[in-house]
Amino acid sequence: MTSESVNKVKEAEQLALALGEAICNGEKDEAARLSRRLSELAVPVTVNVDTRAYPSDSIKLKVGVEDGLSDIDIPVTVEVSTRMTIAQLKEKFSHDYGFDVTLQRWVIGKRLARDGETLSSHGVQQSGDQAFLFILSTQAAAQQGRHLQLREQRRLDGIAEQVHLIPRGLGAVTPRPKTPFKPPVPPKPKKVExxxxxAICTFVNKPTRPGCEICSGERPQGYRVPENYERDVEEVQWMLQENEATQLYExxxxxxxxxxxxxxxxxxxxxxxxxxxICFSAMQPGEGATLRECLHSFCRECLKATIEYSQDAEVSCPFRDxxxxxxxxxxxxxxxxxLTDEEHQRFLQQRLxxxxxxxxxxxxCQTANCQGWCVYEDEAIHKDMDCKQYQxxxxxxxxxxHAAKRTKDMLEAMLQSGEAMKCPSCDVTMQKKSGCDWICCVMCKTEICWVTKQARWGPKGAGDTSGGCKCRVNNVLCHPNCQNCH
Incomplete structure (x- = not known):
């Protein structure tokens, strides 16, 4: 440990002692101050109630003992103190009767007791108070079998329900150290569940359950809830929840x-x-229309007008406040x-x-009366240069x-094979990806016929065939392989 850690622990010990004295003397302000300082140190601290707070006299605790393989109780009376913890009580029974600590399950006041709890915290205050000790079978502890665990857990649950309701008639027995105490007692009738x-896990379910509480197995066919059976609070609650779930599903x-x-x-x-x-006119059921995307409702005339006057390719819902x-x-x-068919066609054309x-x-497209159009892009692999600068x-x-020479040779080979061409206006090398034989130079925007490798129009623009390509003049194609360059 570092010197800083040692100093923190030393200070924490002093603070803990001072805190105990402040609490014992009822000094609330001083106790609060000491607690705040302790929390600032962030040192692990344990707070326990001093033994002086408990009665010093011993009491006689009546204990009913039952093991995991039989339904027979063994009554035992032991001398304990109310400040004794459950862990100490287990050690005492392990020493006096030979029951291993790991096999002991203590039930006090309808509750399974935990090791760190005291008898006093469970209400054990005077002689004659009762507790119950259930000894797990070694087979279940060794094999951790689910069937045995479920059976012993059901018995523990039944014991917890009965400890305060049904007196066991426990009497005093003289203990013998490290020897299991098993005096003969008359068997009691098994509890009828x-x-x-x-059929899968053998768990006994309440009559009204439609499926097994443990493994969700189906209730046996033909089973009927006994007449005059009264449901407990838990059954009533989950049946209400099941009815609500059924209604929600429907x-x-x-x-x-x-x-x-x-x-x-x-x-x-x-x-x-x-x-x-929009127009605040009254709509009868069935007259209006509800939009799917947002569930806003309007009269059909207002929706139709919204479509016709829309300035966007996609029509937005007209709702706003x-x-x-x-x-x-x-x-x-x-x-x-x-819309009518004619109105819908106009809308589609407007959207386009x-x-x-x-x-x-x-x-x-520059052809007269042609509605076609395209998007041209310069997707060259060169950076910070246009096609002409790059070439x-x-x-x-x-x-x-050497690499540049190979690229230059590749472009020349593409030109010779017809895979590429040079623009007749600016001499930039270009390719055609797909589509018709009309292409447009990305540099000078000259319109070109791909098959003739010439400009479509002359200097006077559309209709001037002096540029070289005379496609469709007298209804004759410019080339046998032309794919409609005009």
Whole structure:
């Protein structure tokens, strides 16, 4: 230990002694101060009641002893003090009668006593008070068999219920050290347990239980609760809980069935009468519509107007008040159900136009009356340079850099095989990933025909075929392999 630790322990000992004296003298303020200082030291401390607080006289405790293999009680009277702990009582019985400490289970006042507790804490105050000692069978202790454990635990539970209710008629017996005390006594009738026995774990369940309390095994078929059987408080409580759980399950089952029924509907009708939160017109049951995503309800006319005047590709729920604005979206099937076919087509076209105008790098087809558009991207692997800068730099480095030369040779091979081409305007090498034969240079934005490798239009723009590609002039393709470059 370090010197600091030694000093802390020494100070804690002095504080503990002073704390005991302060408590004994009733000095509350001083005791509080000492307790706070002790807690600051964070040293393990044990607080015990001084033996002077207990009566000094011994008392005679009546003990009923029963082992794990029989139902016969052995009455014993022992001399104890009220300050004796259960652990000390076990040691006394181990010394006087040879019962191993690990096999002893003490029941006092309907409660299984623990080692650190005193007899006084269990209400043992005077001669004639009762306790019960149950000796576990060595077979159960050695094998830890579940069946034996359950059987002995049930017997312990029954003992705890009867210790204060049924006098055992215990008498005095002279103990013999280290020798099990087993005088002959007349057998008592076995306790008749009311209930049904589980076929799996043999646990005796209360008559009203539908399944085993221990292993959840099923109640025997044909078993009937005895007539005039009175349920105890525990049975009444869990039966109420079971009824509540059954009602909750049935309610959830109904809600699920209603949800499944609405799944086949394009739009969910509002089954309650209410005022539309937008136009405040009264709606009869079934007239309004409830949105799936947020469960807000409106009249159908207001929902239809919301769709028609929406400036976004996705239509948001129109509900809003002073505290909240709903951001949930209407589903496509809800939108389609509220519009006619013609209105729905206009909506889809408007949605496409909105998406095109808001999409970065979008490009609309220049062919007259064509509604097609695309998104062009420069996804080159070079960093901090555009395609033209990279290719110019590559030509310079190819003279001395082996890797750059290989890359340059690869591009030239792709040009020769037709996998790549040079822009007829800015000379940048490019590839076509997929789609039709109309491509657009990412550098100069020149529109190019992939099969002819020429500009689609001349300097006068759309319709000027002097650029090289004359596709669709007199309904003739520019090339037999052309895939609609115009």
């Amino acid at each position: 009311v209930g049904w026995t589980c 309610e959830r089952e109904r809600n699920f069935q209603e949800l499944m029924e609405t799944e086949d509907q394009s739009i969910i009708p509002c089954n309650e009468g209410m005022d539309c939160p 002073n505290q909240y604005t709903c951001d949930k979206k209407m589903q496509d099937r809800e939108i389609q159900a509220l 136009s909105i998406a095109e105008t808001r999409m970065k790098n979008s490009f609309h 110019d730099d590559l030509r310079i480095k190819a003279e001395n850099d």
